[in-house]
Amino acid sequence: MKQLWEKLSARYRYSWILLKELVKTDFKLRYEGSWLGVAWSVIKPLMLFAVMYVVFVRFLRVSDGSPTWPIVLLCGISLWNFFNEATTMGMQSVVSRGDLLRKINFPKYITVVAATIGSxxxxxxxxxxxxxxxxxxxxxxxxxxxxxxxxxxxLYLMALGMALILATLFVWFRDLQHLWEVFMQVAFYATPIIYPLTMVTQMNPSNPKVGMTVQKLMLLSPPAQAIMDIRHNLLSPENVPTVWGSIHTWYIKIIPVILTAVIFLFGVYVFRKNSAKFAEVL
Structure with missing residues (x-):
């Protein structure tokens, strides 16, 4: 066991050191030249939360009626910002590090992992x-x-898997960035973040089964499932529904988990298969 650990340490020591340095560099560059620096990582979601809270909670009265809704809203916005930022930064990481990839031979997946760890x-x-x-x-x-x-x-493995797929495609298709921005905007409103999931069940009072079906389908989305689980387990177990409590068939409950594993493994496969060609294209 000791020899195996020493071999693994020797094999991945360089990759670990490079990963730490890239994470430090990315995190510093993200806030370079700004007066508030790292504080922006807190201020940005708080500002977005303030806008969402005033518009949807105060004016449009979008709420689940519980006193925990404002903090549940803030949590959901923070989690979605992470998923959006991790996939977007991960998508651009290989191209943005093109000069480094051409000069130094190192495992290219480190650039994507470093970007997602920064998020x-x-x-x-x-x-x-x-x-x-x-x-x-x-x-x-x-x-x-x-x-x-x-x-x-x-949630992280889902973001990393998507980032690996997007980073591979982005090397050849730069228009993907704009398509992904549109997709994430649509996905944001299709995920129960700025509105409670109970609103979905009430959208057709004459036929509540339709709302229940839509609610269950929304919870089968891996990002939605992970975000709702975090809100439920951290802040409000009474007021935040999850896939585990809303769906009673066990093999349907685990669909989001299976999808997360499939997307992550597929991302690793696609990236490893194409990473050797990156230096030629970049």
Whole structure:
């Protein structure tokens, strides 16, 4: 066992050092030249939350009626910003590091992982803010927080898998960036983040089964499932529905988890198969 650990350490030591340096560099460059620096990683979602809260909660009265809704809204916005930022930055990471890839021979997946970890650091800062605000917003912290590492791991693997696929395609198709922006905007409104999922079940009072079916389909989206699970387990187990409580057939419940695993493994496969050609194209 000791020899195996030494071999693995020797094999991946260079990759680990390079990964740390790329993460540090990306994080510094992201806020270089700004007066508030790293504080923007907190201020940006707070500003977006303020706009969403005033428009949807105060004016349009979009709420689940619970006192925890504002903090649930902030949590959802922070989680979606992470997914959006991780996939977008990951998509651009190989092309943006083209000079480095042509000069130095190293595992190219490190550029994508470094970009997504940078987004993960911002998410950690935002989650700390969410937890602090939760104490003042009637958040109900329970034993369910033990599931959060699995929830965050699922969301990260989903983002990393998508980033690997997008980064591979982006080397050849630069228009993908604009298409992805449009897709993410549509996906944002199709995911129950700025509105409670209970609104979906009430959209057709004469036929509530339609709303229940749409709700279940929305929860089968891997990002939606992970985001709702985090909100449920961290802040409001009473008011945030999840796929585990809304669907009673076990093999349908696990569809989002299976999709996450498939997308991640497919992303690894696609990236590894094409990474040797990157230097030639870039």
């Amino acid at each position: 993960l650091i911002s998410l950690a800062i935002n989650m700390a803010v969410v937890i602090i605000f939760g104490f003042f917003s009637h958040a109900h912290y329970t034993w369910r927080i033990i599931f959060l590492p699995l929830n965050f791991a699922e």
